[in-house]
Amino acid sequence: MGRLFGTDGVRGLANGDLTPELAMSVAIAAARELADPQSSHPPVVVVGRDPRASGEMLEAAVVAGLASAGATVVRVGVVPTPAVSYLTGEVRADFGVMVSASHNPMPDNGIKLFAAGGVKLSDEVEDAVSARVGEVWERPTGARVGRVHDLLDGAEHYLKHLAAAVTHPLDGLTVVVDCANGAASDVAPEAYRAAGATVIPIFAEPDGFNINDECGATHLDALRAAVVEHGADLGLAHDGDADRCLAVTSAGDVVDGDQIMAILALALRDAGALVEDTLVATVMSNLGLRNAMRETGINLVETKVGDRYLLEALNKHGYSIGGEQSGHIVLPAYAPTGDGLLTGLLLMARVAATGRTLAELASVVMKLPQQLVNVKADRSAAGHPDVLAAVDAATAELGTTGRVLLRPSGTEPLVRVMVEAPSADLAEGIALRIADVVRSV
Template structure:
């Protein structure tokens, strides 16, 4: 059926992702991953459709005889952590992450809070086509709420090896999302003076002109409050981007460079290796070579980063988008842990974020997202491939072009790096125009 994308099942809530499908997925996951008397964790972000989809997922799981522990509105990494902490058979997070409010999604974690591989996802899809005799009476799964879920997660992130953040002022953009309670609390408990913005979710305003996909508000607030830095999360808080005291953007590549150098210095960077994707700027590779750190490159998507991290037992990986994974602290990207570790490095060294970020000089890069009706067909269209080849020839090794379909939306992403921003912009726009015309 091909329901699962790079980050679970995602689509417009009540159109692509219906209550019926959510219930069927809950039941299929219970049959594939659970067993009678098992427990499943279910959490969500605050978008309005999450209430409906949560009810449907819970009903599907309980109908198969698996108990459900609802953890409420929490970040995706919190649900992943709690899946392991509560000893659950699997966990479900209802969120469309950085996508706009009408979208929603269902992510499923296996034992220990790990993302599922292709085989496990295929097994769940196969269960959608089967029927089973459902339990009755006392065999039906029970549903209860976990009153201590947020406290457990905050205690967990508080155990990260960080320096006191006393004296640091940080602006936190919570994207009116799942981080709205957790992020300000976590940073305050670590000692920082926190100014939170966009932390009043009403179910409709998630990611609306704010958070990690719209950095204007956090840049303005950092300048207005003379803060040391700003942090911006996405709707489910598995990402973190930063801005320095002057409002300059510190993306995931720069954050990885800062953390990799810190971990190498502390002897925490396994095999002196960082894992990242093909989207990372060439400046990251230059900075890592200068620091004597190896880089392993994967396809785009946090699942591929996670697979490489697990295969090599590496200690740090991530994406330019701010999806950073520290396997010793989280089984998936955790924006709050990333924020804590970044500020800890500032506190440890006494350096500003701008000073730390100067370790990497990125090549000018332009990324254009082009809405299309069939992303796979467009990406392989002859005229698109010809346009890409023409740009590659023009760059002649002094930059690169990367064109790929989005893993979560009907978009084709066109990324160009070049020696000058104007060249990157011009070439990216040229290819994007061809993509949009297909």
């Protein structure tokens, strides 16, 4: 059996890979590993979910598992993942559980765990939880069995938290918000209206089956068209659990996570709040972001792909902002994990405060054409001498005008070849050339 936890929780086909039995076992293991053994009180656990149909089944299994382990469960219903993170800290819970598969299609689902304070678990703690799955244990009985309570105003607490983070009123801005028929379908429009914006929501009618279905942060065409149709100032797109945010200009052009990070990093610097004038990004961020940060005097720290590595760098050094191209952006002064609604609010606040359009602000990043080729091959092929020689030759050819990134997949027998170059044709040609070498070894 491979590692139970992936890059963001336990995830798989609901009722196929991720069964109610597995969900219950993970919940029990988490309660036994994450509860404070010295506490005289039962552990308190916040549980939320996104609106996909299988979430009802899996939430019931998680809640049953937690109660069977003696935990007091605070059930908050359908809320964004960052709301569960926030509420875990707000109610001083021992940990939190979010039932969601984020941007994945409806048939999938997942279980995300947050430690006390709403922070994500380290690899070591995840492995410790995994080791307890299926372990023989003594079940509590009688008065030691856990109880279940519903926190009916959890979303309202989260909205107040978001409102406190708004740095400038959004009066005069019109925004189209794609809610991905997901967990933010109610709270995202409400949060943006409360800050002063005129809000036009789309894909905000979840029925359990339509989450992420040709909408949201991974499908931007409908949002782009709606922004132009309504003459809006900008558009925002969230994924199914709203830990991501991508944007669209008034002309319908996409503003990705790299550009959003640059805008927010400059806003923080101007406010004197960018710690050590540093932005944290993964190796997949576009060279254009690196160039823009260098030209504006901001340092850029690179991490491996995955928000856990961003969080490690942010927490270790106390940096102010980090993120990914996908729109998963972390601002530790406001939240311990990525929050798409927070990102959207701060992005619009920068537009309102400067009086500049989103397109003008995003133009600080001149993105280079990027070509990604996934090659079916043993992951060890990435270290073969012939492959390394091909990468060195391409790197020398590009000089300072581009770059090559070779990355074995962490979950599949794939080697990912990513090339950035001054032109799309050159990027594609070099990527395909290296891919052929990978296949041949």
